[in-house]
Amino acid sequence: MKTALLQITSSDDPAENLATVSAMIREAVAQGAGFVLTPEVTNCVSASRTRQEEVLRMPKDDPFLAAMPALCQELGIWLLIGSLGVKTTDADGRFANRSFLFSPEGTQVAWYDKIHMFDVQVSETETYRESAGYRPGERAVVADAGFARIGLTVCYDVRFPKLHRTLAQAGAQVLTCPAAFSPVTGAAHWESLLRARAIETGCWVLAPAQTGTHAASRGRARSTHGHSLAIAPWGEVVLDMGTEPGIGMVDVDMSAVTSARGKVPSLDHDRPFALDI
Numbered sequence: 001m002k003t004a005l006l007q008i009t010s011s012d013d014p015a016e017n018l019a020t021v022s023a024m025i026r027e028a029v030a031q032g033a034g035f036v037l038t039p040e041v042t043n044c045v046s047a048s049r050t051r052q053e054e055v056l057r058m059p060k061d062d063p064f065l066a067a068m069p070a071l072c073q074e075l076g077i078w079l080l081i082g083s084l085g086v087k088t089t090d091a092d093g094r095f096a097n098r099s100f101l102f103s104p105e106g107t108q109v110a111w112y113d114k115i116h117m118f119d120v121q122v123s124e125t126e127t128y129r130e131s132a133g134y135r136p137g138e139r140a141v142v143a144d145a146g147f148a149r150i151g152l153t154v155c156y157d158v159r160f161p162k163l164h165r166t167l168a169q170a171g172a173q174v175l176t177c178p179a180a181f182s183p184v185t186g187a188a189h190w191e192s193l194l195r196a197r198a199i200e201t202g203c204w205v206l207a208p209a210q211t212g213t214h215a216a217s218r219g220r221a222r223s224t225h226g227h228s229l230a231i232a233p234w235g236e237v238v239l240d241m242g243t244e245p246g247i248g249m250v251d252v253d254m255s256a257v258t259s260a261r262g263k264v265p266s267l268d269h270d271r272p273f274a275l276d277i
Contacts, residue, residue, distance in 0.1 A: 001078075001147045003035040004028035005208040005248040007228040007241045010039075011215040012046035014055050018064050022071060028247050029075045035147070035252070037080040037208045039228070040155045040180040041097065044085050045210060048219030049133050056095055058087045069106030076104045078145050082178020082208055083114065083154050085134070094135040099152050099178065101143050109145070112152035113137025116160055122184045130156070140166055148173045148254055151203070155179040158193045158207075161200060168201035169267055173257045175203045179225075180210040186225025191237065198231040202261035204252050205231040211243050233260035 006024050010017045021038055028036050043064045046052050059065055064084055072079050079102040088096050097114040115138070117131035140163060141152045151167030151174070158164075158177050167175060175197060181190050198205040211226030230239035230250040241248045261267065 001035050001252045002032045003037070003206065003230070003250050003252045004031065004033035005206060005228045005230060005239065005241065005250070006036065006038045007209055007211050007226060007248065008039060008042070008245050009212040009214055010042060010045040010210060012044050012048070012051050012055065012217055014043040014064060017043050018067060022067065024247060025071060025077075025079070026075070029077055031247065031249055033077065033249065035078040035080075035145070037176060037178065037206055038082045039208045039210045040083045040178045041085050041210070042081055042083065045180060045214040045222055045224070046216060046219065047222050048216065051216075051218040052085060052095065052133065056085050056087050059098070062086055065100065068100070068102050069108070072102045072104055073106035078102070078104060078147075080150075080176055080178070082176070088135065090135055092135070095133055096137070097130075097134045097154060099154055099176070101145065101150065101152065103145075110141050110143035110152065112139070112141040112154070114154035114157060115140070115163065116156045118156040122182055126182065126184060128182070140170075142167055142170045142172045148252070151175045153177050155181065158197060161197065164197045164201055164203075165267070168203055172201070173203055173254060174252065175201065175205045177205060177207040178209070179207055180222075181225040183223050183225045186227065190225055190227060191229060194229050194231050195235050195237065198233055199235040200266070202233045202257055202264070202267065204233055204257065205229070206252070207231075209241075211245060233257045
């Protein structure tokens with residue numbers, strides 16, 4: 001499957017981001033893509049809870065979600081909107097960080113809420129408390145996309161091998177990891193983590209990323225690492241998009257999954273063990 005990863009610099013204006021991403025999806029299809037993936041929080045990158053309250057919507061009212069089915073149907077593509085920030089009915093008012101998979105018929109095949117929240121202090125000046133604004137998901141998701149079974153994850157999930165092993169053992173052949181990775185942790189760990197998840201599972205790992213400094217109408221501007229990556233099941237980096245926005249193309253060949261798992265069938269080699277402390 002010819003696949004396109006979109007690397008973007010989303011602002012905190014969802015309408016602006018929708019126009020940008022829609023044009024990039026069309027360009028990716030013009031280049032031959034049958035599967036297109038966008039990064040985490042495609043609709044709005046913002047460090048301001050006030051701004052998020054102003055512009056995020058419930059899924060049924062979200063203009064981004066409303067536009068995607070017709071676009072997929074028109075272009076005949078599979079589309080992963082890496083994630084959108086959406087409002088929920090939770091009593092505490094927290095949002096969901098939700099990934100969406102659409103079919104060429106425009107059907108929403110699957111959705112997944114990011115399970116692991118990025119609550120970290122990476123330096124004296126850089127602290128994140130994702131759980132203050134977003135509530136974690138509680139369900140892992142594997143979806144059938146016809147050409148492959150896809151396990152959905154988002155960003156910080158990449159640090160949790162058990163999730164990815166569970167998805168692979170449930171049949172996933174492709175793992176998606178859309179991200180808005182911190183420049184500090186990205187430089188240190190991004191590629192290593194993604195390669196490890198591919199090697200451990202024998203899956204393709206597709207990781208479209210936000211990049212650069214994100215325009216903010218309210219609050220501080222965020223910066224993200226970029227380097228959207230596609231990792232083959234044997235662990236090779238077959239695409240690294242650097243730090244500029246753009247479209248990256250990769251041929252996702254399912255025979256590589258069969259080959260990698262045939263050489264090292266570790267998914268079938270789990271053994272029970274006791275823990276002595």
